[in-house]
Amino acid sequence: MTTEQAAQTVQITINGTEVEVPAGELLIKAAEDAGTYIPRFCWHSRMKPVGMCRQCLVEVEGPRGTMLTTSCTMTVNDGMVVNTESDTVKKAQEGILEFLLINHPLDCPVCDRGGECPLQDQTMAYGPGESRFVEEKRHYEKPIPISELVMLDRERCILCARCTRFSDEISGDPLIEFKERGNNTQVLTFPDEPFRSYFSGNTVQICPVGALTAKPYRFRARPWDLEAVESTCPHCSVGCRISVESSQNQVLRFNGVDNDPTNQGWLCDKGRFGFEYINSTERLETPLIRGEDGELHEASWSEAIDAVADRLGGFKGDEVAGIGGSRNTNEEAYAFGKFLRSVVVTPHIDAQLGDGLAPEFIGGVYPRATIDDLERAKTILLWGPDLKEELPVLYLRVRRAAAELGANLIVIHPRNTGLDDVASHTVRYRPGTGADLIERLVAGTGELADVREALNVGPVVALVGRPGLAEDIRLPEAVAAFARDLPEAMVLPLVRRPNVFGALAMGLAPNLLPGPAEITDADARSRLEEAWGPLPETDGLDATGILEGLASAELGALVLLGADPVADHVDPVLAAEAIGEAGFVVAIDQFLNDSSRLADVVLPAEGFAESEGTVTNVEGRxxxxxxxxxxxxxxxxVWAILDDLARRMGGELGAPSAAALAKEILTLVPSFSAVGWDELDWGSGREGILIEPPLRYLPVAAGITQHAQSGFSLHLAHTLYSDGTLTGSVPAFAGLAPEASVHLNPGDAARLGINGGDLVRVTGDAAVELPAVIDDGLVEGTVYVPAGRREARALGSTLAVAVAKGTVRQLSLEGGGS
Known part of the structure; x- marks a missing residue:
């Protein structure tokens, strides 16, 4: 141990044993790390201590003798002597438990928490075994729904304040609070204001009793009936660690796992409750082939594989394209790229759908920030999506950095965001004026002088992405180029889908090989061609180019892997036209979605919790x-489907299993050479392993040609819930997605004579009519339309739109920034 390390530790005695612990550590945590468990209810390692439940009382020796004190509020000091097992401590613990059980209903047989309940466990371990209370217990109406996802049973509540503290300290939406006083104190939501938080499920997981329960899990199983594995959330690119739990081959719940580099135990509600699509009765169970009557009919696997191989074999390699892979594992993405490049021999591959960033920017920008770098940042520049809507747990990490750790947060966005209340500076701008705003930031004069001065305090972490789908794809790169000149700057490109980085690292981009490496990288080509055979020598088309090529008949066939361009591409009209005009389309998917319904052959694939492999999150973990x-x-x-197709087409993937693919990746992709499954299953590897891509890409500020025109600029941005196939297959999410609507600045609405609820015509690529919401979170000249709504698809993602008042009055709507 170094002198510096020794200065950071102290010696204390716990139950007669000397231990060395970090200086300033809370006693309850220091004891637990040293192997002594102190019972608790209110204390949680990720929240501030409050000492409310008193269950963690211990004896500490002092100058005036021993005293009982709450170990969750006392920090250790050198020479401290602690006793957690004395008769005095045991009597105090028994008394606290007896007190907590006075009004507790003791309905363990019908409580979802039964079998994994801290109150139950600690009563058995530390309680008196018998209660002296014989009077009538306190009663409340039970249970009551406090949101679409959470039920509250106030009789079970022990007033530990975990739920209220989480909502206030961690998520920043204090929608649940203590009400009344004394014996009538209870946890409740505010009148006419449900617990509509994006993070409400965390309160269920951390509740030490069954006072808060999740509707999707209620009465479904007992803990001892569940099988569980640790995994990675499949819903966005943060890569939250989760426990996936099932009974009788049905997934019944996700719980957060405390993984320090990523989610620190928390999940958003989409990640926590979005498992229900796995059990959907709409899942594909058999291959489908389109018959002469134009309808899809069930077929055998051999018939379907033969049909796909025969039809694809009728096209030249560069007449075939592939889209997808960003929702699949790294191993499946690798197999998809290998199939397309070495068997079909096409360069036209893209994992993104026109809504992401340049592949070389995502995969090669440096110096690259990690999520944990937010903990050390003095300044955070956020110019990208509204994190609360698109990357919710990253929102929690940024919120903690700003509100608790003291980082200056600068938020630049076309609309109010969920982080504005903790930001030191907020800048609103009209979409299409981003390049001008960068120039003004560089100059640092006028109203931006304070912002520019704040950006001079390093280390700076720049979180950059597309604030809206109508904005120039090169804007985030220009922001990164500006940010790289800031003190000790690091850049983290933000993308939404769960495995975009991994798919790009596996070569699912028109200009990248596995690595990721450039197409012209001689070492990468040589290494791959030795194993794969000859590869296409030129860059291919991206997703938009592929769809345009299919629509114009320059391309003939399309292979879709877990992708739904008709719903998710920035130009859904083009996507529908392209797939409809294509000579042949095969979709490998879990559902019949808007794109696979148009396919000629549909192959049913296993999905999350049914397959194994690895994924790579937004930071490269x-x-x-x-x-x-x-x-x-x-x-x-997926790998088995592609392997069969390859062999039927005269090729060879060499993929007898996902594990075999993982070993091939270790050999052929240098950045993954230390990322074996064994390393990820044990020790620190369970937190994930950061890769170092060989690609080094310097972002540039040039190339933005998009500029706001007269009229209105469109801000088209995703929300947490939408009507997509996966979220639409989750019953718990029914009604949670915001209605399709048009948000207008109050001044713009007044000039056009539009009131909230009026039907408004917005014309972009085509015209749509939606109800108006008056939104003071927008700058003038900006129109916000939530993306992912079927009613708004025809609008497209053109920046310049026209707005006019309709003739029909809708129901009254009011709104504001999130």
Whole structure:
């Protein structure tokens, strides 16, 4: 131990044993790390201590003798002597538990928390075993729904304040609070204001009793009936670690795992409750082939594989394209790229859908920030999506950095965001004026002088992405180029889908090989061609180019892997036209979605919790995904489907298993050479392993040609819930997605004579009519439309739009920034 390390520790005695612990550590945590568990209810390692429940009382020796004190509020000091097992401590613990049980209903047989309840466990371990209370207990109406996802049973509540503190300290939406006083104190939401938080499920997980329960899990299973594996959340690119739990081959719940580099135990409600699509009766169970009547009909696997191989074999390699892979594992993405490049021999590959960033920017920008770098940042520049809507747990990490750790947060966005209340500076701008705003930031004069001065305090972490889908794809790169000149700057590109980075690292981009490496990288080509055979020598088309090529008949066939361009591409009209005009389309998917319904052959694939492999999050952290249940019906692993297709077309993927693909990746992709499954299953590897891509890309500020025109600029941005196929297959999310609407600045609405609820016509690529919401979170000249709504698809993502008042009055709506 170094002198510096020794200065940071102190010696204390716990139950007669000397231990060395970090200086300034809370006693309850220091004791636990040293192997002594102190019972508790209110204390949580990720929240501030409050000492409310008194269950953690211990004896500490002082100059005036021993005293009982709450170990969750006392920090250790050198020479401290602590006793957690004395008769006095045991009597205090028994008394606290007896007091807590006075009004507790003791309905363990019908409580969802039964079998994993801290109150139950600690009563058995530390309680008196018998109660002296014989009077009538306190009663409340039970249970009551406090949101679409959470039920509250006030009789079970022990007033530990974990739920209220989480909502206030961590998520920043204090919608649940203590009400009344004394014996009538209870936890409740405010009148006419439900617990509509994006993070409400965390309160269920941290509740030490069954006072808060999750509707999707209520009465579904007992803990001892559940099988569980640790895995990675499949809903966005943060890569939250989760426990996936099932019974009788049905996934019944996700719980957060405290993974320090990523989610620190928290999940958003989409991640926590979005598992229900796995069990959906709409899942594909058998291959489908389009018959002469124009309808899709069930077929055998051999018939379907033969049909795909025969049809794809009728096209030249560069007449075939592939889209998808960003929702699949690294191993499946690798197999998809290998199939397309070495068997079909096409360069036209893209994992993104026109809504992301340049592949070389995502995969090669440096110096690259990690999520943990937010903990050390003095300044955070956020110019990208509204994190609360698109990357919610990253929102929690940024919020903690600003509100608790003291970082200066600068938020630049076209609309009010969920982080504005903790930001030191907020800048609103009209979409299409981003390049001008960068120039003004560089100058640092006028109203931006204070912002520019704040950006001079390093280390600076710049979180950059597309604030809206109508904005120039090169804007984030220009922001990164500006940010790189700031003190000790690091850049983290933000993308939404769960495995975009991993798919790009596996070569699912028109200009990248696995690595990621450039197409012209001689070492990468040589290494891959030795194993794969000859590769296409030129860059291919991106997703938009592929769709345009299909629509114009320059391309003939399309292979979709877990992708739905008709719903998710920035130009859904083009996507529908392209797939409809294509000579042949095969979709490998879990559902019949808007795109696979147009396919000629649909192959049912296993999905999350049914397949194993790895995924790579937004910062380049590779984490394990584990198998728990079998897929429905005749669905098969993606790698197995592609392997059969390759052999039927005269090629060879050499993929007898996902594990075999993982070993091939270790050999052929240098950045993954230390990322074996064994390393990810044990020790520190369970937190994930950061890769160092060989690609080094310097962002440039040039190239933005988009500028705001007269009229209105469109801000088209995703929300947490939408009507997509996966979220639409989750019953718990019914009604949570915001209605399709048009948000207008009050001044713009007044000039046009539009009131909240009026039907408004917005014309972009085409015209849509939606109800108006008056939104003072927008700058004038900006129109906000939530993306992912079927009613708004025809609008497209053109920046310049026209707005006019309709003739029909809708129901009254009011709104503001999130």
């Amino acid at each position: 590779v984490q394990k995904v584990n198998r728990l249940i079998p897929g429905p019906g005749q669905s098969r692993p």
